[in-house]
Amino acid sequence: MSFSVPANLEAELDELATHYPVKRSASLMFLHALQEHFGHVSKDAVVWTASKLGLQPINVQEILTFYPMFRQEPLGKTHVKVCRTLSCALAGSGGLRAHFCEKLGLDSHAHVAQTTPDGKFTVEFVECLADCGNAPVVMVNEELVAKAGMTEADAILEKGKR
Amino acid sequence: MPQEFRLILKNADLPGYAPDMECYLRHGGYEALKKAVATAPRELPDGKKQTSQEVIRDEVLKSGLRGRGGAGFSAGLKWSFVDRRSGKPIYLICNADESEPGTFKDRQILHKDPHQLIEGMVISCWANDCKLAYIYIRGEMPKAAKLLNVALKEARDKGFLGKNILGSGFDCEIHVHRGAGAYICGEETGLIESLEGKRAYPRIKPPYFPAVLGLYMCPTIVNNVETLCHVKHIVTMGSAEYAKLGTPNNTGTRIVSLSGDVKRPGYYEIEVGKVTLGELINHENFGQGLKDGRSLKAIIPGGSSSKVLKAGEVFKLNRKGADGQMTKVDVPLLDLPYDFDSLQQAGTMSGSSAIIVMDDSRSMVEALANLSEFYAHESCGQCTPCREGALWMAKGLHRLTHGEGRKQDADYLQHIAQNIQGRTICAFGEAAAWPVLSFVKKFREEFEARGAADEAKHASGGAPMKMAASPKH
Ligand SMILES: Cc1cc2nc3c(=O)[nH]c(=O)nc-3n(C[C@H](O)[C@H](O)[C@H](O)COP(=O)(O)O)c2cc1C
Ligand code: SF4
Ligand code: FES
Numbered sequence: 078m079s080f081s082v083p084a085n086l087e088a089e090l091d092e093l094a095t096h097y098p099v100k101r102s103a104s105l106m107f108l109h110a111l112q113e114h115f116g117h118v119s120k121d122a123v124v125w126t127a128s129k130l131g132l133q134p135i136n137v138q139e140i141l142t143f144y145p146m147f148r149q150e151p152l153g154k155t156h157v158k159v160c161r162t163l164s165c166a167l168a169g170s171g172g173l174r175a176h177f178c179e180k181l182g183l184d185s186h187a188h189v190a191q192t193t194p195d196g197k198f199t200v201e202f203v204e205c206l207a208d209c210g211n212a213p214v215v216m217v218n219e220e221l222v223a224k225a226g227m228t229e230a231d232a233i234l235e236k237g238k239r
Numbered sequence: 240m241p242q243e244f245r246l247i248l249k250n251a252d253l254p255g256y257a258p259d260m261e262c263y264l265r266h267g268g269y270e271a272l273k274k275a276v277a278t279a280p281r282e283l284p285d286g287k288k289q290t291s292q293e294v295i296r297d298e299v300l301k302s303g304l305r306g307r308g309g310a311g312f313s314a315g316l317k318w319s320f321v322d323r324r325s326g327k328p329i330y331l332i333c334n335a336d337e338s339e340p341g342t343f344k345d346r347q348i349l350h351k352d353p354h355q356l357i358e359g360m361v362i363s364c365w366a367n368d369c370k371l372a373y374i375y376i377r378g379e380m381p382k383a384a385k386l387l388n389v390a391l392k393e394a395r396d397k398g399f400l401g402k403n404i405l406g407s408g409f410d411c412e413i414h415v416h417r418g419a420g421a422y423i424c425g426e427e428t429g430l431i432e433s434l435e436g437k438r439a440y441p442r443i444k445p446p447y448f449p450a451v452l453g454l455y456m457c458p459t460i461v462n463n464v465e466t467l468c469h470v471k472h473i474v475t476m477g478s479a480e481y482a483k484l485g486t487p488n489n490t491g492t493r494i495v496s497l498s499g500d501v502k503r504p505g506y507y508e509i510e511v512g513k514v515t516l517g518e519l520i521n522h523e524n525f526g527q528g529l530k531d532g533r534s535l536k537a538i539i540p541g542g543s544s545s546k547v548l549k550a551g552e553v554f555k556l557n558r559k560g561a562d563g564q565m566t567k568v569d570v571p572l573l574d575l576p577y578d579f580d581s582l583q584q585a586g587t588m589s590g591s592s593a594i595i596v597m598d599d600s601r602s603m604v605e606a607l608a609n610l611s612e613f614y615a616h617e618s619c620g621q622c623t624p625c626r627e628g629a630l631w632m633a634k635g636l637h638r639l640t641h642g643e644g645r646k647q648d649a650d651y652l653q654h655i656a657q658n659i660q661g662r663t664i665c666a667f668g669e670a671a672a673w674p675v676l677s678f679v680k681k682f683r684e685e686f687e688a689r690g691a692a693d694e695a696k697h698a699s700g701g702a703p704m705k706m707a708a709s710p711k712h
Contacts, residue, residue, distance in 0.1 A: 096414040098328075098371070099455055101436035109378070109417055130436075143438040144419035146378045158379075162340045163543060163609050164498035164595055204422065204613055205340040205543075206379055209498035209593070210505045219381045 080121035086114055090129065100130045104137055108147050117148040145203070153192045153199035155237030158216040159225075161188065161202040164209035173213055174202055176230050198237055241518040241525070244510045246484070246492045247468050251351035258386050260393035263354035269399050271474040275362045276407040295366035299470060301478035303490035307344075308334055308425075308463030309542070309591050311579040314470070318367060318460060320450035327457040331364050331372040332434065335464045336418055336425035338377055340543035340613060341593030344494035344506050345464040349376065349383035353390040357413065359467040361400060362474055364411045367460060371412055375430050378419040387415050422617035426665050427461040428453075429619065440621050441665035465494060486512035489578035493589075495519060499596035500533065501526035509577065516540065516548075517573025520596055533598035537682075538572070540582055541590025543610050544670035546677035547603075548572055554585040587677070603682040604689050607674060608636035614671035621664055628659040629671045644690035652686070653679050 082090075090110055094103040104126060111122045118141055127134040141147045159165075159174040177200045178185035181193050190201035208214045211223030217233055250256050250266050263269070278291040289297060300315025321329060333356065337345040348356055356374070364372050376384050391413055394400040402410050421439050423429040428447055429439035431454050446452060453459020469491055473481045482490045489511040497519060498504045507525050516538065520526045529535060535550040554575065555567045575581050582589045597606060615633035620626045632655050639648050656672040656679075663669075679686055 096416075099435065102416075102434060104436035105419055105433065106417060109419065136436075139438055140436070144378075144421050146420035161609075162613055163539075163606060164341055164504075166609050167499055167595075167597065167601070167606075203379075203420070204616060205338060205342075207337045207343045207346050207377070209341050209343050209595070210496060212498060212504070216379065 080119065080125065082111070082125060083114075086110065094130065101132055101136070104130055104132070104140055105144070108137070108141060108144075112147060117151045119149075148190075150192075151196070152190070153237075154197050155233070156199045156201070156216075156218050157233060157237075158201050158203040158206070160204070160206045160208075160212070160214045160216075162205035162209075164205070165213040168212035170213035170215075173215070173225060173227070173230055174200070176227060177234070180231075180234055198234075241509075241514045241522050243507050243524065244484070244492050244513070245508045246472055247355070247465060247494060248347060248352075248506075248508045251347055256351065258351060258353050258390065260354060260390070260397060263352070268354055269358055269397075271471045272358050272361055272365075272399060273405060275365055275474050276405050276409065292366050292368060295362065295474065298473055298478040299366070302469075302473040302481045303478075303485075303488065304466065304469050304473060304481075305489070305579060306463055307465035307469070307493060307592070309339065309544075311589065314462060314466055317450065317462075320448070321367060321460060322451045322458040323368070325451075325458060328371065329367055329369045330454045330457055330459040331360065331367060331369040332427075332430065332454065332459060332461045333360055333372065333374045333464055333467055334425065334427065334430060334461055335374050335376040335380075335383075336422075336430060337380075337464070338422045338425050339591040339593060340610070341496060341498055341539065341595045342542055342591040343496045343498075344592065346380065346383070347494070347506055348464055348468060349380065350386060353383070353387050354394070355468050355471060356464055357387075357390055357394050357400070359469070359471040360413055361394075361404065361411055363460070363462070363467055363470050364413075365404070365407075365409055366470075369460070370410055371414075373414050373416045373434060373454075375416050375418060375424065375434055377424070378417050381417075384415050384417050391415070421619075422613075423619045423665075423667060426667060428665065430461065431459065438619070440619050441667070443664050485510045486576065486578060489580055493577075493592050495577065496591075496593040497526050497596070498593070499539075500529055500598040500601070501596050502530060503527040512576040512578030512581065514577055515573060516575045516577050516594070519577055519594060520573070526596070529596070529598050533600060535573075535596070536599045536601055537597045537603065537606075539593075539595040539597075539674075540577075541588045542593040543595070543613065544673055545582075545590045546587040546673050547681060548585065548587060549681040552585075552681075556581060556584045602689075603678055603685050604636070605640055607678040608633070608640045610674045611636045611671075614667075614674075618667065618671065622662070622668065624659045624662045625668045625671060628655045628668075631655050632671070632675055639686070639689055639693075642693055642696070644693040646687055646690040646694055648690045649679050649683050649686040 093106050107126045123137045127137045175185040183191045188202040192199045206214050215222045215225040304314040305311045418424045424433045424439045426441050428442040433439040449459040485491050493511045494508045521528045538548045552572045554570050556570045557565050558568045611633040614629045618625050618629045656675040659668045660672040
């Protein structure tokens with residue numbers, strides 16, 4: 078099996094598991110850490126997590142498929158999440174999302190995550206990002222871009238292409 | 240003149256204010272914790288003795304503090320329901336899931352003043368004898384999660400957290416737990432399931448009241464970020480002084496998130512009930528009015544789940560007259576004091592204190608379609624009325640906003656919504672139904688006109704009606 082978790086990450090996860098009286102609780106945090114490291118959560122990562130936490134793989138698989146932030150497929154390097162919900166929609170987030178999709182040759186009607194064939198971008202419509210006073214809001218990887226207009230969108234695209 | 244009153248956000252936006260320990264200490268940080276653990280037991284006039292912990296719990300009860308997460312339930316009462324005789328550990332969970340659309344207040348505290356939350360939590364843990372607590376933070380706030388971890392470490396290093404806190408003999412640990420993008424994790428029992436490492440399927444109440452059967456089936460307190468911060472200020476000020484802030488039964492301050500069609504959206508901390516809805520929207524200290532040339536159409540007053548209010552509405556509110564008698568008085572929409580009770584009497588709620596303003600350029604059909612898509616996406620799927628109903632409503636509204644509407648859609652939507660509320664495990668059912676019920680009731684003409692126009696278009700030889708697909712999720 079080619080799947081292996083680096084020792085320092087494993088140590089970090091072992092420590093995380095001590096935060097809970099019941100190890101199973103750590104499964105979300107495990108998936109976050111593995112996804113951060115590998116880019117997505119593979120079948121092997123599910124099996125590995127289950128064995129670390131004394132669970133059946135299905136116990137981990139079912140949370141992987143429940144929580145929208147977890148990915149079973151690799152994502153683009155630049156992950157653009159455009160907020161879809163009301164305050165951002167009022168401020169034009171629909172047009173903004175369409176702009177990203179058009180520029181990247183993606184389907185501008187699909188709300189689900191779409192990744193460009195070159196693996197550089199993933200564009201996705203997400204629900205309220207809790208920064209509605211700065212609508213429209215876009216999250217680029219871990220960065221929040223407030224009051225995002227077409228200029229900001231183009232800058233995000235430019236940066237991600239490099 | 241109506242203005243902000245900053246208690247929780249007193250420091251957060253000061254120039255140079257940083258989220259680290261040194262800065263927090265320079266601004267009087269952790270003095271409330273010191274005061275709390277040094278609280279002396281007391282004897283009440285009726286001879287009843289209170290332990291130091293009971294004194295703090297009593298202070299929180301007397302302060303009138305109501306939960307800032309959504310339901311507005313008395314924090315002191317909630318604490319009093321905790322089963323303290325089970326012999327099981329008692330857990331405290333800070334709900335930092337902040338995912339009710341329109342809400343962005345906890346974000347300010349988490350990013351700018353994490354130590355205030357930690358101090359509030361340690362005091363709350365001390366008062367309730369919780370040795371282990373969690374901050375459940377939504378997955379989309381990775382930076383705040385990191386800041387909190389740094390702050391927790393600083394607090395441990397200073398002896399404000401961990402073993403034998405400030406020499407009091409009290410041990411307490413707090414950990415950060417990240418969610419992963421599901422709104423239902425904000426519901427307290429869904430949150431608990433999620434914290435147990437499972438799908439966030441809310442639990443049915445009874446019997447699963449967190450105060451008795453919460454995390455790991457142990458007594459558990461779940462409070463919102465802002466609520467826990469207030470505990471610190473109640474300890475500092477004393478309940479009597481604290482209760483002078485705000486208005487009777489609606490004490491203290493509250494951070495209001497204002498978004499939508501106003502000139503100056505943002506977060507504003509006010510004394511509860513001392514500022515009106517109209518002032519929040521129009522006053523120069525707050526929203527500064529609608530965009531030029533626009534007039535008000537609708538207000539969602541307490542997060543997307545609260546019932547919409549229509550411009551021009553007048554409500555009958557109970558008011559105490561000079562003679563002490565309760566009378567009903569007419570209060571126009573914009574004169575509603577922004578507090579828990581007034582909004583409830585106006586048939587809606589202050590919920591998560593998030594106001595979304597819509598002007599006369601907005602279609603209420605489009606707005607509702609947007610919100611319904613949210614609920615269709617976020618239903619956890621356990622209860623048939625919620626899972627299917629939320630999706631039907633979203634599909635119906637998708638048709639109505641894509642040229643395939645029918646005149647009877649208004650009735651159709653209302654019918655579905657009525658069959659969700661009251662028939663589900665958790666309050667998400669109501670959260671999904673209320674926007675539909677209120678939008679359709681208050682803007683019925685708009686829904687009917689839209690459907691009628693589509694029917695007319697098709698009847699006059701346009702393309703035959705076909706069910707448009709709903710958006711791909
Ligand atoms: C569908 C749903 C979503 C909720 N989302 C949140 C949330 O994001 N943050 C929050 O603090 N409370 C949320 N709540 C309320 C919590 O269930 C709970 O009442 C609250 O955290 C208690 O804290 P408080 O008493 O301090 O307000 C939600 C409730 C429901 C029904
Ligand atoms: S009401 Fe909806 S969200 Fe709540 S438990 Fe039922 S299906 Fe899940
Ligand atoms: S609606 Fe977009 S951040 Fe809240």
